[in-house]
Amino acid sequence: MITAATIQSAIAQGLLWAVLTLGVYLTYRVLGFSDLGCEGSFPLGAAVSVVLMNGGVHPLLAAAAAMLCGAIAGAITGVLHTVFKIPDILAGILTMISLYSINIRIMSGKATVTIASDTLKSIVGGLFPQNTSSYIVSIVTGAIFCLIIVGVLYYYFGTEVGCSIRATGDNAKMARAVGVNTDMMIVLCLVISNSMIALAGNLIAQFDYGSALVNMGQGTIVIGLASIIIGEVLFVRDEMNFALKMFSVVAGAVIYRIVIACALTLPWLKATDLKLITAVTVAIALALPVVKQKMALRAKRRAALKEAGNAEA
Amino acid sequence: MLKLKNLSKTFNPGTVNEKLVLDNVSLLVNEGDFVSVIGSNGAGKSTLLNAIAGSVDLDAGSIELNGREISQMPDVTRARFIGRVFQDPMMGTAPGMWIKENLSLAYRRTKRPTLRWALSSDDDEMYIEKLEKLGLGLEGRLKTKVGLLSGGQRQALTLLMATIQQPELLLLDEHTAALDPKTAKTVLELSADIIEKNNLTTLMVTHNMRNAIDYGNRLIMMHEGRIILDIEGEEKRRLSVAALMEMFERSSGEDFASDSALLGK
Numbered sequence: 001m002i003t004a005a006t007i008q009s010a011i012a013q014g015l016l017w018a019v020l021t022l023g024v025y026l027t028y029r030v031l032g033f034s035d036l037g038c039e040g041s042f043p044l045g046a047a048v049s050v051v052l053m054n055g056g057v058h059p060l061l062a063a064a065a066a067m068l069c070g071a072i073a074g075a076i077t078g079v080l081h082t083v084f085k086i087p088d089i090l091a092g093i094l095t096m097i098s099l100y101s102i103n104i105r106i107m108s109g110k111a112t113v114t115i116a117s118d119t120l121k122s123i124v125g126g127l128f129p130q131n132t133s134s135y136i137v138s139i140v141t142g143a144i145f146c147l148i149i150v151g152v153l154y155y156y157f158g159t160e161v162g163c164s165i166r167a168t169g170d171n172a173k174m175a176r177a178v179g180v181n182t183d184m185m186i187v188l189c190l191v192i193s194n195s196m197i198a199l200a201g202n203l204i205a206q207f208d209y210g211s212a213l214v215n216m217g218q219g220t221i222v223i224g225l226a227s228i229i230i231g232e233v234l235f236v237r238d239e240m241n242f243a244l245k246m247f248s249v250v251a252g253a254v255i256y257r258i259v260i261a262c263a264l265t266l267p268w269l270k271a272t273d274l275k276l277i278t279a280v281t282v283a284i285a286l287a288l289p290v291v292k293q294k295m296a297l298r299a300k301r302r303a304a305l306k307e308a309g310n311a312e313a
Numbered sequence: 314m315l316k317l318k319n320l321s322k323t324f325n326p327g328t329v330n331e332k333l334v335l336d337n338v339s340l341l342v343n344e345g346d347f348v349s350v351i352g353s354n355g356a357g358k359s360t361l362l363n364a365i366a367g368s369v370d371l372d373a374g375s376i377e378l379n380g381r382e383i384s385q386m387p388d389v390t391r392a393r394f395i396g397r398v399f400q401d402p403m404m405g406t407a408p409g410m411w412i413k414e415n416l417s418l419a420y421r422r423t424k425r426p427t428l429r430w431a432l433s434s435d436d437d438e439m440y441i442e443k444l445e446k447l448g449l450g451l452e453g454r455l456k457t458k459v460g461l462l463s464g465g466q467r468q469a470l471t472l473l474m475a476t477i478q479q480p481e482l483l484l485l486d487e488h489t490a491a492l493d494p495k496t497a498k499t500v501l502e503l504s505a506d507i508i509e510k511n512n513l514t515t516l517m518v519t520h521n522m523r524n525a526i527d528y529g530n531r532l533i534m535m536h537e538g539r540i541i542l543d544i545e546g547e548e549k550r551r552l553s554v555a556a557l558m559e560m561f562e563r564s565s566g567e568d569f570a571s572d573s574a575l576l577g578k
């Protein structure tokens with residue numbers, strides 16, 4: 001059954017996962033780079049911050065450390081791609097695979113490390129009245145993070161450096177011809193994106209899972225893409241400014257979680273089917289424009305044939 | 314002044330596709346020279362321009378621009394002082410960005426990008442004034458995405474972007490070949506106008522002999538990776554297409570009829 005709690009929980013999850021979605025949006029949409037490295041930097045952010053927090057480090061400091069590690073991971077993917085000319089997908093996979101081993105090292109050989117200390121969740125929760133539901137705490141935290149991130153990114157991508165990154169994604173040849181160091185911009189964008197994705201891993205570990213899991217990164221790129229596509233189909237218009245586009249993507253992430261939560265109330269659907277459903281949805285969404293284009297072309301050809309036939313008659 | 318000394322380039326060396334594309338090319342281009350470059354398909358014209366701009370690595374030779382050796386510089390560094398317009402109108406502009414954003418990228422090409430807000434309206438007036446001079450009605454459309462413009466408009470915008478900061482060298486590679494004849498003429502006249510007003514040192518590749526004769530103060534012809542003709546001043550002004558064809562046959566030892574690519578439209 002779908003209850004108010006189901007929806008609240010879904011919104012909370014959506015807003016936290018939106019941080020990851022925004023990171024994926026930067027690489028996939030702004031730069032045009034399919035970065036599978038995010039499946040490694042997501043658990044990396046969780047692992048680093050959970051281990052630090054359990055060791056007594058302040059949650060905010062732990063989050064900053066997670067972002068720094070994500071940034072390094074992004075830089076490695078970027079260097080593999082720009083300096084060594086490894087195709088984007090493969091460069092990301094190499095980073096992702098390495099991070100699997102590294103994350104297990106960080107977690108001292110364990111597949112799960114449970115949080116056993118103060119977290120951002122308990123700190124933020126302490127600011128609310130005693131009996132506030134934990135969903136509300138998550139929703140408020142997620143919303144604040146999304147607001148700050150969208151604000152910062154909106155400003156950043158309107159600066160000269162930000163314009164250079166956008167130009168690199170839009171037309172790299174033009175960017176080079178006006179003196180933009182496209183390699184540097186690619187690395188920079190991956191650094192920003194992966195640090196956000198590591199932050200997302202840290203938030204999800206604290207607010208959702210209560211632990212860092214070595215496998216929690218699996219499928220994150222597809223989840224990110226699905227959220228982006230939902231946001232774009234429902235809300236994005238061409239003339240929107242960058243901030244509104246990012247808010248649309250955040251909304252997409254929330255709607256994705258709500259849809260999933262509702263779907264899970266169906267008795268015949270198993271939780272493990274979700275990845276299949278998400279992947280199929282993304283595949284359809286990506287295929288749709290191509291199919292549309294082909295159909296339009298065919299209709300045009302048919303009309304032309306008909307006209308030729310009429311002319312003959 | 315641009316000094317090219319013994320430039321050589323072979324593509325795919327040591328394979329069946331080995332091709333010598335620049336064969337010991339040397340050329341001296343004076344400050345303010347407007348050189349039109351012609352030659353049959355595959356003669357090496359684009360490769361020559363790419364080598365100067367740094368998007369093709371040379372096997373040998375040196376390139377000196379205004380006293381400094383640039384042949385080891387990365388292409389993005391050279392782009393700070395070399396303006397380029399390509400044949401494909403889609404190449405020179407970012408379609409998903411505003412006219413203003415494209416212009417501001419080009420305007421700041423000589424400096425490292427900073428964290429300054431790039432979308433401010435500080436430079437709008439200057440952009441509008443420059444766009445007005447194109448006479449294509451783009452001045453009122455600073456916030457239009459470039460992808461919505463026609464090929465001719467995009468090519469004119471690229472030209473403006475290549476010259477908005479006075480470049481030390483302007484490289485035009487068949488930049489009107491993909492446009493319809495009327496638009497091509499407009500863009501070509503615009504180019505000549507900008508080149509003359511700013512006294513820009515220019516290499517302009519064209520497939521059209523008539524244009525090569527009409528524009529610029531100097532004409533070079535390439536064939537199989539070498540410069541086989543170099544005419545300037547009064548002699549160039551008196552040149553006719555027929556005379557040029559005859560010179561081509563004499564210098565290359567080939568029949569012109571077999572080289573329809575050179576005829577142009």
Ligand SMILES: Nc1ncnc2c1ncn2[C@@H]1O[C@H](COP(=O)(O)OP(=O)(O)O)[C@@H](O)[C@H]1O
Binds near residue numbers: 332352355357360361
């Ligand atoms: N990147 C490349 N790799 C291999 N061969 C190339 C490359 N670029 C150009 N060529 C070859 O070099 C020759 C000269 O090309 P180009 O300089 O484009 O000629 P033009 O501009 O005078 O028509 C052509 O035969 C072309 O096929």
Ligand SMILES: [Mg+2]
Binds near residue numbers: 358359360487
């Ligand atoms: Mg060419």
